[in-house]
Amino acid sequence: xxxxxxxxxxxxxxxxxxxxxxxxxxxxxxxxxxxxxxxxxxxxxxxxxxxxxxxxxxxxxxxxxxxxxxxxxxxxxxxxxxxxxxxxxxxxxxxxxxxxxxxxxxxxxxxxxxxxxxxxxxxxxxxxxxxxxxxxxxxxxxxx
Amino acid sequence: xxxxxxxxxxxxxxxxxxxxxxxxxxxxxxxxxxxxxxxxxxxxxxxxxxxxxxxxxxxxxxxxxxxxxxxxxxxxxxxxxxxxxxxxxxxxxxxxxxxxxxxxxxxxxxxxxxxxxxxxxxxxxxxxxxxxxxxxxxxxxxxxxxxxxxxxxxxxxxxxxxxxxxxxxxxxxxxxxxxxxxxxxxxxxxxxxxxxxxxxxxxxxxxxxxxxxxxxxxxxxxxxxxxxxxxxxxxxxxxxxxxxxxxxxxxxxxxxxxxxxxxxxxxxxxxxxxxxxxxxxxxxxxxxxxxxxxxxxxxxxxxxxxxxxxxxxxxxxxxxxxxxxxxxxxxxxxxxxxxxxxxxxxxxxxxxxxxxxxxxxxxxxxxxxxxxxxxxxxxxxxxxxxxxxxxxxxxxxxxxxxxxxxxxxxxxxxxxxxxxxxxxxxxxxxxxxxxxxxxxx
Numbered sequence: 001x002x003x004x005x006x007x008x009x010x011x012x013x014x015x016x017x018x019x020x021x022x023x024x025x026x027x028x029x030x031x032x033x034x035x036x037x038x039x040x041x042x043x044x045x046x047x048x049x050x051x052x053x054x055x056x057x058x059x060x061x062x063x064x065x066x067x068x069x070x071x072x073x074x075x076x077x078x079x080x081x082x083x084x085x086x087x088x089x090x091x092x093x094x095x096x097x098x099x100x101x102x103x104x105x106x107x108x109x110x111x112x113x114x115x116x117x118x119x120x121x122x123x124x125x126x127x128x129x130x131x132x133x134x135x136x137x138x139x140x141x142x143x144x
Numbered sequence: 145x146x147x148x149x150x151x152x153x154x155x156x157x158x159x160x161x162x163x164x165x166x167x168x169x170x171x172x173x174x175x176x177x178x179x180x181x182x183x184x185x186x187x188x189x190x191x192x193x194x195x196x197x198x199x200x201x202x203x204x205x206x207x208x209x210x211x212x213x214x215x216x217x218x219x220x221x222x223x224x225x226x227x228x229x230x231x232x233x234x235x236x237x238x239x240x241x242x243x244x245x246x247x248x249x250x251x252x253x254x255x256x257x258x259x260x261x262x263x264x265x266x267x268x269x270x271x272x273x274x275x276x277x278x279x280x281x282x283x284x285x286x287x288x289x290x291x292x293x294x295x296x297x298x299x300x301x302x303x304x305x306x307x308x309x310x311x312x313x314x315x316x317x318x319x320x321x322x323x324x325x326x327x328x329x330x331x332x333x334x335x336x337x338x339x340x341x342x343x344x345x346x347x348x349x350x351x352x353x354x355x356x357x358x359x360x361x362x363x364x365x366x367x368x369x370x371x372x373x374x375x376x377x378x379x380x381x382x383x384x385x386x387x388x389x390x391x392x393x394x395x396x397x398x399x400x401x402x403x404x405x406x407x408x409x410x411x412x413x414x415x416x417x418x419x420x421x422x423x424x425x426x427x428x429x430x431x432x433x434x435x436x437x438x439x440x441x442x443x444x445x446x447x448x449x450x451x452x453x454x455x456x457x458x459x460x461x462x463x464x465x466x467x468x469x470x471x472x473x474x475x476x477x478x479x480x481x482x483x484x485x486x487x488x489x490x491x492x493x494x495x496x497x498x499x500x501x502x503x504x505x506x507x508x509x510x511x512x513x514x515x516x517x518x519x520x521x522x523x524x525x526x527x528x529x530x531x532x533x534x535x536x537x538x539x540x541x542x543x544x545x546x547x548x549x550x551x552x553x554x555x556x557x558x559x560x561x562x563x564x565x566x567x568x569x570x571x572x573x574x575x576x577x578x579x580x581x582x583x584x585x
Contacts, residue, residue: 008327008364009433011371012440016455025447025455031371035364039185042360063184104145 001090003097006034006045006057013054014047017080033078037061044101048081048090056081058094060112062105067135069111074102076112079124095128113137147193147354150277156296160190160273163300167243168269174262181259188266192277193354194347203342205417212346216282219345223416225287227345230418231278233308234336235299238272240312241265243304244325251319253383260365261322264330267358272299274351281347310493310556311399317525320384324392326366328434332403334359335426344417367437374441374482378448386445390482391523394503397434398490401427407495435484442466442481450474490518492535492556498542498549511543 006014015030037045037059048056060076076098081090102110111133114122151157164171178187202210216224242265249265252258276299280292290298305313311329316322337359341352373384404410410423419426439462446458446465453461464470465478488501500508503521508514515536519527526532534556541547547555 008367009436019455031368038364039361042357
């Protein structure tokens with residue numbers, strides 16, 4: 001397995017993995033997201049390749065000043081692993097490489113938000129050592 | 145990861161700013177609207193960056209394992225001379241591409257595409273600045289009679305037509321050129337920068353990481369609009385069709401392939417530890433990447449034609465159309481898709497220069513028939529221009545036995561600065577070297 005930074009050539013492959021997971025082909029959504037991370041710091045967001053095919057991706061970046069957290073913090077936005085390649089520690093390998101890149105950019109903490117309705121995702125991050133942080137995610141529905 | 149930041153001495157910094165005012169007049173507009181398109185991104189700054197903590201040991205070639213050079217005067221003269229040529233060529237391409245992009249920037253149909261290209265132009269300016277920093281920071285007197293000041297002046301005076309590499313001497317005819325150039329020609333830049341990241345000359349190696357980070361966005365600046373155009377074309381929009389995309393790929397890919405140098409060469413750079421790959425090897429990887437871009441554009445097209453197809457089914461349709469030559473109901477004919485032109489197509493330099501090989505690899509016996517093939521497969525605005533005319537004149541001479549291929553490659557007309565080195569002179573004229581190397585204006 002090869003872990004490398006995400007690049008423009010991965011757009012279609014990432015959209016295909018997302019489609020396999022969620023059932024919808026959303027190339028424009030992934031173009032926007034991936035270009036954002038490429039523009040910000042293309043060395044931090046990563047893909048995993050097996051035999052030359054992209055089988056997983058992890059997008060994130062180091063930011064400061066979010067929610068009053070002034071220190072450089074690694075933020076993980078999205079993880080995707082090809083369902084046909086689950087159980088091969090692809091997510092873990094991507095995460096370990098990303099943490100290393102976060103560290104080299106001065107981050108001491110990694111943060112993410114997970115939907116508690118998706119226990120698989122929550123379980124994945126807990127298995128990596130994440131624990132609940134004293135920050136609560138709140139939402140207000142303006143259309144109600 | 146940490147970097148040092150340097151500003152050129154004032155008079156050189158001002159010279160680059162003056163150049164910017166002339167060739168990148170929308171710069172202030174970019175800065176004023178930065179937040180709208182690039183919120184959260186650090187503002188652009190015209191400085192040179194050097195990465196700290198990079199490998200200090202030569203990574204390839206005859207001196208592998210020895211400490212990298214920090215000064216050009218410590219290198220072998222031939223080695224330093226090769227390096228100096230590479231720095232000047234790199235600088236020339238950075239400034240050259242801005243001049244090309246400026247020609248058609250205003251013609252973009254989408255404001256976002258235009259802003260992305262504008263940011264890319266500003267970053268190319270910084271890359272040129274980075275190379276000037278290398279020229280001014282060190283003493284090159286053991287391999288050049290020119291002072292740093294003269295080298296900077298020479299680079300800033302170059303115009304489209306007088307740049308070191310062919311791709312930077314071709315005028316853009318529409319905004320499609322801006323985009324396809326980013327996707328294909330900036331991709332060559334990615335390869336060059338990646339290879340130079342291991343340079344035996346430490347200041348060069350340290351200059352590459354930040355340039356590479358920025359270059360990644362430049363490739364996306366090209367690929368994303370191309371993908372959108374492929375989808376729009378599939379849905380019947382008349383603006384940038386697959387046929388137009390194909391013709392522009394045919395225009396630029398051969399120039400990109402040639403930017404690696406002759407397929408058989410590059411060994412000297414590897415021996416000197418300046419690059420880890422020979423020309424042919426890097427060119428081959430580059431070509432495969434371009435092929436991936438084309439394949440993904442076709443997938444996007446196919447999926448927009450038949451939205452019921454999932455990724456796997458779309459790949460199978462692509463295979464049937466491209467390998468089987470099938471027409472597929474609800475999608476279209478094989479000729480509706482685009483393809484990567486043959487590596488030997490429309491070449492003027494390297495191993496396949498002046499060969500009569502078509503876009504699909506077919507060969508021609510008759511040069512006039514080949515010219516008609518080129519005209520059918522290249523953008524109309526381009527075939528009406530000077531670069532194409534120069535190529536055709538030489539192609540006819542080569543195939544009439546009036547000129548050998550090597551001489552023809554050297555004779556492609558150039559725009560040269562003919563006003564001496566006076567900084568106030570901006571005159572350029574069409575010139576052509578004769579066989580003795582003298583210049584006819």
